[in-house]
Amino acid sequence: xxxxxxxxxxxxxxxxxxxxxxxxxxxxxxxxxxxxxxxxxxxxxxxxxxxxxxxxxxxxxxxxxxxxxxxxxxxxxxxxxxxxxxxxxxxxxxxxxxxxxxxxxxxxxxxxxxxxxxxxxxxxxxxxxxxxxxxxxxxxxxxxxxxxxxxxxxxxxxxxxxxxxxxxxxxxxxxxxxxxxxxxxxxxxxxxxxxxxxxxxxxxxxxxxxxxxxxxxxxxxxxxxxxxxxxxxxxxxxxxxxxxxxxxxxxxxxxxxxxxxxxxxxxxxxxxxxxxxxxxxxxxxxxxxxxxxxxxxxxxxxxxxxxxxxxxxxxxxxxxxxxxxxxxxxxxxxxxxxxxxxxxxxxxxxxxxxxxxxxxxxxxxxxxxxxxxxxxxxxxxxxxxxxxxxxxxxxx
Numbered sequence: 200x201x202x203x204x205x206x207x208x209x210x211x212x213x214x215x216x217x218x219x220x221x222x223x224x225x226x227x228x229x230x231x232x233x234x235x236x237x238x239x240x241x242x243x244x245x246x247x248x249x250x251x252x253x254x255x256x257x258x259x260x261x262x263x264x265x266x267x268x269x270x271x272x273x274x275x276x277x278x279x280x281x282x283x284x285x286x287x288x289x290x291x292x293x294x295x296x297x298x299x300x301x302x303x304x305x306x307x308x309x310x311x312x313x314x315x316x317x318x319x320x321x322x323x324x325x326x327x328x329x330x331x332x333x334x335x336x337x338x339x340x341x342x343x344x345x346x347x348x349x350x351x352x353x354x355x356x357x358x359x360x361x362x363x364x365x366x367x368x369x370x371x372x373x374x375x376x377x378x379x380x381x382x383x384x385x386x387x388x389x390x391x392x393x394x395x396x397x398x399x400x401x402x403x404x405x406x407x408x409x410x411x412x413x414x415x416x417x418x419x420x421x422x423x424x425x426x427x428x429x430x431x432x433x434x435x436x437x438x439x440x441x442x443x444x445x446x447x448x449x450x451x452x453x454x455x456x457x458x459x460x461x462x463x464x465x466x467x468x469x470x471x472x473x474x475x476x477x478x479x480x481x482x483x484x485x486x487x488x489x490x491x492x493x494x495x496x497x498x499x500x501x502x503x504x505x506x507x508x509x510x511x512x513x514x515x516x517x518x519x520x521x522x523x524x525x526x527x528x529x530x531x532x533x534x535x536x537x538x539x540x541x542x543x544x545x546x547x548x549x550x551x552x553x554x555x556x557x558x559x560x561x562x563x564x565x566x567x568x569x570x571x572x573x574x575x576x577x578x579x580x581x582x583x584x585x586x587x588x589x590x591x592x593x594x595x
Contacts, residue, residue, distance in 0.1 A: 262592060263576025264585040265402060266290035267538050268297070268310065272580035275358040275369055276317065277308040278376035279387065286391060286399065290582035292439065295384045296403030300416040305350040306381035306425065310361065311335075312407065315342035318356040319374060326352070336407060336471040346414060353378050365542050365557050381422070385429045388437070400437040404462070408447040409472045419447060423454035432456060441502055444472040445485075445494070452497045460500040460535065461485075463507060482507070486523055491530050500533035500575075508536050508572050515548035517568060524573045537578035539566065539585060563588050567595075 269281025270288055277297060285293045296308040312335070314320055320329075320343045329348070332341040345353065358376050360369040379387075384401065391399045405418040412418070422440065426432035432455040441460040442448050448459045464470075466483040473480055484490050486507060494501060509520045527534050541559045543551040551560040562581075566588030569577065579585040 261575065262570050262589045263291050263535065264289070264582050264589055265535060265576055265578045266293045266582045267578040267580045268294055270580070270582055271361075272366065272541060272584075273369065274372055275360045275376065276310060277379065278358045278372075279379055279383075280372060280376045282379075282384070282387070283391075285582050286395070288583040289586050291576075292400040292402050294404070294578060295379075295388070295401040296381050297406045298381055298403055298418060298422065299345045299406050300411055300418065300421065301345055301348055301350045301353060303349045304416065304421065306418070306421050307345060307350070307353060308379045308381060308384060308403075309345060309406075312345045312411075313340050313342040314345060314353075314356070314378075317358060317361050318343075318378065319359055320356050323356065335410060337474065346411070346416060350380065365544060367557060382425055382429075385425060385431065389429075392437075398437050400439065402439045402441060402460075405440070405442040405444070405447045405451070407471070408442060408444050408450075409475050419450040419454060422451065426455055426457065439500075444470050445497075446472040446476075449497050458500070459498040460502050460533075461494050461498050462502040462537075464504055466507060486526070488526050488529070491527050491532060495530040495532050498532070500535060501527055502535045502537055502578070505536045505538070505569060505577075508534070508569065508574060511547060517547045517549065520572045528573070533575040535576045535578060536569070536574055539569070539577050539579040539581070541581045541584055563591065567592060 266282070266285030266288070268276035269278065270284040270290070271277075271281050274281040274284055277295075282293050282295050296306075297310050298306045299309050299312045300306055310317060315330075320326055326343065326348075329343050330341070331344070331347070332339060333344060334340070354377055356378060357374040358378065359373040360366055363370050381403065384403070388399050388401055403422070405422065408418045423432060426436065426438060430436075431438050434456045436457050439458045439460060440448070440451050440455070441462050442451075443462040443464060445461055448461050451457070452459055463482050463485060466486070467481055469478075469481050480490075485494065486503070491501070503523060507521065507523055509517045512518050524534055538545075539562070540546070541562045542556065543553065543558055543560045544556055546560040546562060546565055550562065550565045552558065562584055566577075566585065570588070570592045577585065
């Protein structure tokens with residue numbers, strides 16, 4: 200049966216099947232059964248025990264290293280230079296694609312629809328009149344927006360470093376790469392899979408789906424159409440889909456059989472689709488046992504901010520871990536928190552070294568602390584650092 204037919208027969212079975220697949224895929228991505236100790240590791244390697252993330256028989260989870268927008272600690276984000284380096288550094292999964300649409304309906308990979316901070320559009324006099332102010336999820340934003348450009352016009356632009364104050368070394372690569380389309384990413388994924396002799400996994404995100412749906416540029420249908428075109432819409436497809444809007448994940452759940460993950464911001468925030476629908480719940484409501492059970496009905500995982508796993512105090516120091524990991528695992532959800540970065544400003548206060556904004560802190564100490572909570576993986580701008588920290592953890 201096709202993806203929609205199988206869900207029509209038994210949507211919950213589809214969810215469970217994808218959750219088991221996601222755990223197995225993550226185990227396979229590392230090339231070995233890691234994160235388990237003693238007999239559990241040996242049994243899993245022999246195939247005599249079922250090892251799944253978020254359910255079934257499980258010991259310590261495998262910390263999966265996800266290249267955040269590629270290897271964005273070293274190259275301008277969401278470029279093929281960044282994606283390629285993430286694979287070269289050994290990332291298990293590459294977050295290839297924060298998906299936003301063009302004026303003519305193509306999906307491209309940008310962190311936000313506003314591209315003034317991630318491309319050289321400001322240097323293009325022919326696009327000066329495209330600069331405008333829009334309200335994006337309740338926030339007034341001034342700049343240039345992908346939905347005001349055709350794909351051909353966007354292809355004349357080049358990517359630049361988004362946070363040059365923290366990553367001045369990345370500015371060396373400004374202007375080298377163009378904006379990739381999602382379809383180009385899917386083709387690149389196949390090329391890299393053939394070249395490397397192992398399956399390459401990607402982790403795209405639907406960005407501001409309610410905003411774009413109101414503009415007549417619905418994201419989920421476009422994502423599903425491209426996945427079907429390239430044969431990547433099934434349970435065995437190496438594409439994990441994510442969104443900060445639960446309704447986007449629910450819509451994708453009806454369209455494709457891919458593993459699905461709900462992203463979660465700060466506890467006091469509200470997903471924008473909730474705001475639009477008049478739903479008063481916050482993220483704090485979604486991470487209760489009842490909220491997590493609801494998410495488990497249509498998704499296989501959550502991507503919480505790291506602060507939901509271990510909150511910080513007023514000084515930016517880590518406090519006591521919450522019960523989120525245990526609560527999510529109890530209902531069969533995996534956890535892929537975001538985002539680990541090497542630079543001081545992005546680390547908890549006690550792990551910083553010196554005061555330079557672009558200097559590295561004790562990031563290995565931070566990884567060790569977060570891995571000890573039992574998270575299933577983590578998004579990182581520096582996949583090589585994450586892999587070394589993972590190796591330290593599983594061998595400790």
